[in-house]
Amino acid sequence: MSYASFESLLAAAAEHGSLADAAVALECEETGTTPEQVLTRLSETLAVMEAAVERGLSEDLRSRSGLVGGDGRRLAGAAPRLAGEAFVAALARGLAGAEVNACMGRVVAAPTGGASGVLPAVLLTAAERLGASRDAVVRALAAAGAVGGVIAARATLSGAAGGCQAETGAAAAMAAAAVVELAGGTPAQAGHAAAFALQGLLGLVCDPVGGLVEVPCVARNATAVAVALAAVEMALAGLEFPIPLDEVVSAMGQVGRSLPPSLRETALGGLAATPTARALASKLDNGYRRARDEGE
Amino acid sequence: MPRQRSLFDIIGPVMIGPSSSHTAGAARLGALARAIAGGTPRQARITLHGSFASTGRGHGTDRAIAAGLLGFAPDDERLPDALSIARESGVQIEFVTGDLGDAHPNTARLELVDAAGRSHLVQGSSLGGGDVVVTLLDDFPVELSGELPALVVVHHDQPGVVAAVTARLAADVINIASMQVSRERRGARALMLIETDEPVPDEVLAGIAAVDGVLEVRSVPAV
Numbered sequence A: 001m002s003y004a005s006f007e008s009l010l011a012a013a014a015e016h017g018s019l020a021d022a023a024v025a026l027e028c029e030e031t032g033t034t035p036e037q038v039l040t041r042l043s044e045t046l047a048v049m050e051a052a053v054e055r056g057l058s059e060d061l062r063s064r065s066g067l068v069g070g071d072g073r074r075l076a077g078a079a080p081r082l083a084g085e086a087f088v089a090a091l092a093r094g095l096a097g098a099e100v101n102a103c104m105g106r107v108v109a110a111p112t113g114g115a116s117g118v119l120p121a122v123l124l125t126a127a128e129r130l131g132a133s134r135d136a137v138v139r140a141l142a143a144a145g146a147v148g149g150v151i152a153a154r155a156t157l158s159g160a161a162g163g164c165q166a167e168t169g170a171a172a173a174m175a176a177a178a179v180v181e182l183a184g185g186t187p188a189q190a191g192h193a194a195a196f197a198l199q200g201l202l203g204l205v206c207d208p209v210g211g212l213v214e215v216p217c218v219a220r221n222a223t224a225v226a227v228a229l230a231a232v233e234m235a236l237a238g239l240e241f242p243i244p245l246d247e248v249v250s251a252m253g254q255v256g257r258s259l260p261p262s263l264r265e266t267a268l269g270g271l272a273a274t275p276t277a278r279a280l281a282s283k284l285d286n287g288y289r290r291a292r293d294e295g296e
Numbered sequence B: 001m002p003r004q005r006s007l008f009d010i011i012g013p014v015m016i017g018p019s020s021s022h023t024a025g026a027a028r029l030g031a032l033a034r035a036i037a038g039g040t041p042r043q044a045r046i047t048l049h050g051s052f053a054s055t056g057r058g059h060g061t062d063r064a065i066a067a068g069l070l071g072f073a074p075d076d077e078r079l080p081d082a083l084s085i086a087r088e089s090g091v092q093i094e095f096v097t098g099d100l101g102d103a104h105p106n107t108a109r110l111e112l113v114d115a116a117g118r119s120h121l122v123q124g125s126s127l128g129g130g131d132v133v134v135t136l137l138d139d140f141p142v143e144l145s146g147e148l149p150a151l152v153v154v155h156h157d158q159p160g161v162v163a164a165v166t167a168r169l170a171a172d173v174i175n176i177a178s179m180q181v182s183r184e185r186r187g188a189r190a191l192m193l194i195e196t197d198e199p200v201p202d203e204v205l206a207g208i209a210a211v212d213g214v215l216e217v218r219s220v221p222a223v
Helices: A006-016 A019-031 A035-058 A071-076 A085-102 A118-130 A134-154 A168-182 A187-201 A217-236 A245-258 A275-293 B020-037 B051-059 B061-069 B079-088 B161-171 B202-209
Strands: A106-108 B014-016 B043-050 B092-097 B106-113 B119-128 B131-137 B140-144 B150-156 B176-183 B189-196 B214-220
Touching: A006 A019, A006 A134, A006 A187, A006 A245, A019 A035, A019 A134, A019 A168, A035 A071, A035 A085, A035 A106, A035 A118, A035 A134, A071 A085, A071 A217, A085 A106, A085 A118, A085 A217, A118 A134, A118 A168, A118 A217, A134 A168, A134 A187, A134 A245, A168 A187, A168 A217, A168 A245, A187 A217, A187 A245, A275 B051, B014 B020, B020 B051, B020 B061, B020 B106, B020 B119, B020 B131, B020 B214, B043 B051, B043 B061, B051 B061, B051 B106, B061 B079, B061 B092, B061 B106, B079 B092, B140 B176, B140 B189, B150 B161, B150 B202, B161 B176, B161 B189, B161 B202, B202 B214
Parallel strands: B043 B092
Antiparallel strands: A106 B014, B043 B106, B106 B119, B119 B131, B131 B140, B150 B189, B150 B214, B176 B189
């Protein structure tokens, strides 16, 4: 089970020392495991994230539909024109992780497969920039999980239920909070970071072209990384978002319920309903039919 | 919304992409059907319904179900190649799309023939986040999640069978987490589905099989 609110997570963090410690403590209590077991499993999970990003940056990937693949690698190889190197490296990692997911690679759904590029990209880039120890990064993953748990408890993490704000928005909020704690910020600052990230993606619809987790999902992983990094900078500079995180999360759930079904993963609205998307989708259908008739 | 059991439901599961419902859940559904059939089937005809039918191909739903039938975990990197691996190992798998009525949008109906030539019908849905539920087992409506080990007991619908079976479990201090009983009609064949906290040892299975009125006992491990 998760903390039912960020307020209760903050109280537990005050008792245990940090968001990460509060998350590990609850996991031990609920599942009867030891902190060492939880941290070992988190470390294994982090290794899967690292491998996925690495694969996306080094291999020449293409999804079965042919719609996505190779953009993370391309961006990583381009010299930044305007933004800093860390920022662009994080965007490239976000694309790479999401591309590995789209290409049927092994990923960590954190919180979902479709948004699986965001957290590794932000976390690994921050760890590199901050020179954080592996142990600290593993603990940051626990903090991210605690914030994701609050979002699951108060709203939803499903694109079908709440749109993309519930997937990449939640991932950005989780990543922002975790990185603020990793950088030495307080639990309260981590909460502001999550609120800054989630408000920035509030209302984002889920409109996958052809119903596939490819367009715009891969690109949205990168833009969610950018939002998360903006949220981290603002929170670490001491900026505070005036609406408490719990209320921002509830608003996200409310907005998700208000979205028409056409904008919740059904591929009937938004970008999925554009002329170009419809043409792509019908080309895919024909391709699959041909492949089936040929016995593949 | 799937149940959030632990931190690792948020930071996880580890899976082959792209979709926890259309890929990871589909693989678990295949694995659960395999467990019900008692091993990798030699033949499978699979009907994909709703969103499984319309976007399953692009999500690898077919490969994922095949992977589950072959005994691969949802994070096994052989999953994308499961259809060709099945072909090479002589497992015949056929996919069709169809309308299964008002079933959940992510539903598959699996008609399996096991190694001994017996037929099994398993229908189930992927609920999101990798959670699944089997809703139909042969002719019996059920609710099986695969989270816990389960016993499937087919028996005559006659007084005393349910009590004798649960007494047998109680005698070995096996805790029942949930239990469902359904029957074809009064006095005909009935099915008991019992989820337990721990796997049921073979000698207890044999004891249940010996209960008067019991026709068949199968152990379905958690997947």
